[in-house]
Amino acid sequence: TTIAVINGPNLNRLGLREPHIYGKKTLSGLEASLKKMESEMDVRLYFGQSNHEGDLIDWIHEAASKADGIVLNAGAFTHYSYAIRDAIASIDIPVIEVHISNVFAREPFRENSVIAPVVKGHISGLGVEGYELAVRALYSLKNTGGN
């Protein structure tokens, strides 16, 4: 099982960026923790982070032939990128939308996700733990059909 973990804009600043909201763990620390899941289960993870919408779109397209699922934190693009939404709709592998913070408990503009209707599921507010839960969910979708 191969899973792409894709992070969008400003998530390269994890650990430095508003730590009261996003925590103190850096993106490389998070990726290293997730990588450890490879020894625990039969899963291969690869990672990408970009501040550029087009990179995220290209990686979503590429993952369709390279991966069995995508864990995606599209950052603020979540709230307004119809192009990312269309990229997700264009592929057949499941995408799980992850937000570190509870997007419903913050500014009203964060309540709307334009990608939510085209993803398999959504995790919000569980901190960086949400990424690991999303990997586990994609793994069981692939290996047990989600049951």
Ligand code: DQA
């Ligand atoms: C975020 C929530 C978004 O509203 C915000 O723009 C981010 C991070 C989260 O992980 O909580 O960049 O996706």
